[in-house]
Amino acid sequence: MTYTSVPNGFTECLSCSVCDPNNGLREKQACTSTSDTLCGPLTDYYCVDQHFNCKKAIKHSTCSPGQYINQTEYEVEERCCPMCAPGTHVLWHCTQDKITTCVPCLESTFISELNGLMNCFPCTICDASRGLRVNKGCSQSSDTVCEPLERFYCIVKKKSSCTSALQHSKCRPGQYIKQAGTSSTDTVCADCTGDTYSNGSFSSCLPHTKCEAMRLTEKNPGTHSSDTECGKPYNSLTIIAPSVIVTLTIITCVSVFSVTCFCKRKRKRSVVGGKIKS
Structure with missing residues (x-):
């Protein structure tokens, strides 16, 4: 197949491009009499030679154990566009001759990573009814960081921010x-x-x-x-009274005993003398 895409003085038409899978290519749009074949990278491939049309593509690398994918582009309408930086979002996607247009996040919204999103995320609110207060305020590139209120402790945590807290238990009497x-x-x-x-x-x-x-x-x-x-x-009377009572009781008992013994001895002497006094 052949084509010519512009007014020309050619004696013959141009040959249509072939999207060779050996070069990591697939056909995105077939050749017509007025336009060349449009090629794109195969799935899991990316274009390394592009001038209005991809001429060659290479398969994406595979991360080794202990590594992660550091992605800097996103796909839209079968085009790979540069991502927006943290704190910004996409206003217009890239075209063949323009890069992605990014704008800052609006107030009370954020994005913390490279992205291809059209809108930022709303900032988290630290709800006092969930036992939370603000530890670090929200910015365009980071969400609010919440922490427990005084005398509360965190029971659910997401990354470095607490999402739910309970009041400390109170010990019972005893x-x-x-x-x-x-x-x-x-x-x-x-x-x-x-x-x-x-x-x-x-x-x-x-x-x-x-x-x-x-x-x-x-x-x-x-x-x-x-x-x-x-x-x-205790008063002095309370302390002394028991001692006085005990002492008086002992004296009384001794006195009664002594008098009784004396009377018995005297009576005995009277009987021996032959006289008993009434």
Whole structure:
């Protein structure tokens, strides 16, 4: 087949190009009397010699283990166009004689990678109802980075940003805070043991107050969740009275015993003398 695509003074038409698969080519548009065959690269090939028409294509390289595809072009209408840089998006796709036209992302939108997209992504909102606050604000080339609110910890994370958080657990009375909560871990509680107590907010259990050591009466004994409750202080009468009572009781008993013995001895002497006094 032959063709001529422009007015000419040729004595014969030009031969149509052949899209040779051995050169990595396929036919995109057949030859006509007024236009040459239009060739394009085979699937998984890319053009290395193009001047209005691809003359030769090479197969894409295969990444080795430990490598990834660093793609800098995107395909549109069977053309490979240069990608837009992070923070920008495509306004117009490339043509045969123009490269891709890129424009910056609008406010509150972003794109963090090379792309062939017509629109940027909306920035993430750090929702307080999900226990989140802003750690780093959104920019044209990076999304918002969220973190847990104070006294919250992250339970779902995407890349470096937290997407959901819960409030730290509170220890119950009778427990102490064994390990304080962080932005990534919950509070760890442990039970009080022995003669100690905690209301749930202590970092360790405290020993019960000794009322006697403070010269106070004990009103209510301590538990694992509450301290000993002390009453009124001891007064001097309270301390001395038991001793005085005991002493007086002993003196009274000794006196009665002595008088009784004396009376018995005196009566015995009277009987021996032959007289009994009434």
